[in-house]
Amino acid sequence: MTGLRTVSLRRRVTVTVLVVLAVVLIAVGFVVDTVFRAQAEKDVNGLLTARVQLAQQLAKQNAAPQNLVRRMETRGVQASLALPDGTFLGAADLPPADRIRQVRATLSGPPRINGAKLTLTADETLVAAAEQSLRWVLLGTGLAALLVAAVALLLAVRFALAPLDAMTRLARSIVAGRRGDRLAPERATTELGRAAAAFDSALDALEGAERAARASEARTRRFVADAAHELRTPLAGVQAAAEALLQLPPDADPARLQLLVVRESQRAGKLVADLLDLARLDAGADLERAPVALLALARAQADRLELTAPEVTVVVTGPDARVLGDSARLTQILANLADNAVRAMAGPGTLTLEVAPDGVTVTDTGPGVPGADRERIFDRLVRLDEARGPGGSGLGLPIARGFARAHGGDLWCEAAPDGGARFRLAGLPPA
Numbered sequence: 001m002t003g004l005r006t007v008s009l010r011r012r013v014t015v016t017v018l019v020v021l022a023v024v025l026i027a028v029g030f031v032v033d034t035v036f037r038a039q040a041e042k043d044v045n046g047l048l049t050a051r052v053q054l055a056q057q058l059a060k061q062n063a064a065p066q067n068l069v070r071r072m073e074t075r076g077v078q079a080s081l082a083l084p085d086g087t088f089l090g091a092a093d094l095p096p097a098d099r100i101r102q103v104r105a106t107l108s109g110p111p112r113i114n115g116a117k118l119t120l121t122a123d124e125t126l127v128a129a130a131e132q133s134l135r136w137v138l139l140g141t142g143l144a145a146l147l148v149a150a151v152a153l154l155l156a157v158r159f160a161l162a163p164l165d166a167m168t169r170l171a172r173s174i175v176a177g178r179r180g181d182r183l184a185p186e187r188a189t190t191e192l193g194r195a196a197a198a199f200d201s202a203l204d205a206l207e208g209a210e211r212a213a214r215a216s217e218a219r220t221r222r223f224v225a226d227a228a229h230e231l232r233t234p235l236a237g238v239q240a241a242a243e244a245l246l247q248l249p250p251d252a253d254p255a256r257l258q259l260l261v262v263r264e265s266q267r268a269g270k271l272v273a274d275l276l277d278l279a280r281l282d283a284g285a286d287l288e289r290a291p292v293a294l295l296a297l298a299r300a301q302a303d304r305l306e307l308t309a310p311e312v313t314v315v316v317t318g319p320d321a322r323v324l325g326d327s328a329r330l331t332q333i334l335a336n337l338a339d340n341a342v343r344a345m346a347g348p349g350t351l352t353l354e355v356a357p358d359g360v361t362v363t364d365t366g367p368g369v370p371g372a373d374r375e376r377i378f379d380r381l382v383r384l385d386e387a388r389g390p391g392g393s394g395l396g397l398p399i400a401r402g403f404a405r406a407h408g409g410d411l412w413c414e415a416a417p418d419g420g421a422r423f424r425l426a427g428l429p430p431a
């Protein structure tokens with residue numbers, strides 16, 4: 001890949017304009033020279049024709065041959081007259097043949113001049129000299145025009161490119177660490193205005209990305225610290241129970257400690273599985289898409305809760321809708337929402353799973369979620385224990401929303417009409 005050519009813009013613009021100007025001046029000079037030469041030839045021909053007409057008039061007026069020849073001659077024009085009796089009057093020495101223009105005419109008049117041969121010769125040396133002088137004038141004028149144009153262009157281009165110098169200074173100040181400065185063009189409709197506006201937009205995007213990166217880094221550090229803290233709790237319980245088991249006397253009953261080890265290890269395993277799901281979402285969830293019957297998934301959750309939470313009444317409603325998605329991940333979403341609802345009610349209550357053509361709505365009769373927290377609960381490791389009940393890791397809802405959006409839909413929380421919380425899973429693509 002070749003690098004960007006960085007020839008001086010001032011030099012490039014100046015040279016380009018001067019080359020164009022030189023071409024124009026050469027073309028104009030050529031046209032002027034051609035027109036001048038054509039006009040000069042036309043004038044010479046007109047002069048000779050007028051002299052011939054004058055000679056015809058003088059011949060008819062019986063002018064003396066010597067006077068006729070003398071009247072025909074003027075600056076640059078020579079005349080010669082051959083009389084019928086053989087007499088030759090006028091100039092005998094003519095300029096070189098390549099520098100003359102001749103006109104011959106036969107005169108009519110009195111017997112002594114009737115039939116005489118008149119020859120008019122125009123010396124084009126004067127025309128050639130004038131043409132040469134014109135060419136030197138054009139050349140000198142053109143060179144002077146190019147010199148003046150070069151000086152004027154250097155000053156004009158420096159003034160015209162001043163905004164680019166301002167952009168350069170701003171870029172260097174940004175690199176030096178000074179943020180917040182902008183070009184702020186007065187008019188964004190001109191070429192430099194559009195460039196300056198694009199430059200400001202790029203700086204805004206860059207600083208926004210830097211702020212987002214710093215915020216993301218801070219969230220990542222906080223998440224890692226919180227996850228380590230959450231994972232340390234069950235591991236500490238397992239370690240304490242294991243140490244207690246080792247210190248039990250032979251006749252003691254280890255059942256309670258064994259149950260504690262199993263429960264804390266399950267809790268740690270669930271947290272590790274949730275962390276792995278979040279890692280998959282961050283890397284781009286790989287879904288196995290196929291037609292999925294949402295009503296069957298909802299009824300499967302109802303059957304599960306009938307065994308794990310018999311005190312909760314589960315109601316399933318809606319059509320037998322089918323969407324295109326990953327059955328395992330959609331089941332995971334509904335399971336997270338259902339388990340959250342059971343923990344929120346913390347005892348008897350009603351859980352409604354309402355199937356729609358593009359998703360499922362899960363409504364509980366628990367205490368609900370405050371309006372200010374309905375979006376925050378989808379952040380990682382956020383728990384509203386006072387409202388949603390204890391026992392969660394704070395990862396279920398972020399995982400559920402992540403998989404919902406991976407399917408092309410979304411998941412959000414809103415207040416239920418009769419209190420409680422309502423979670424809407426919607427926007428899933430139809431099968």
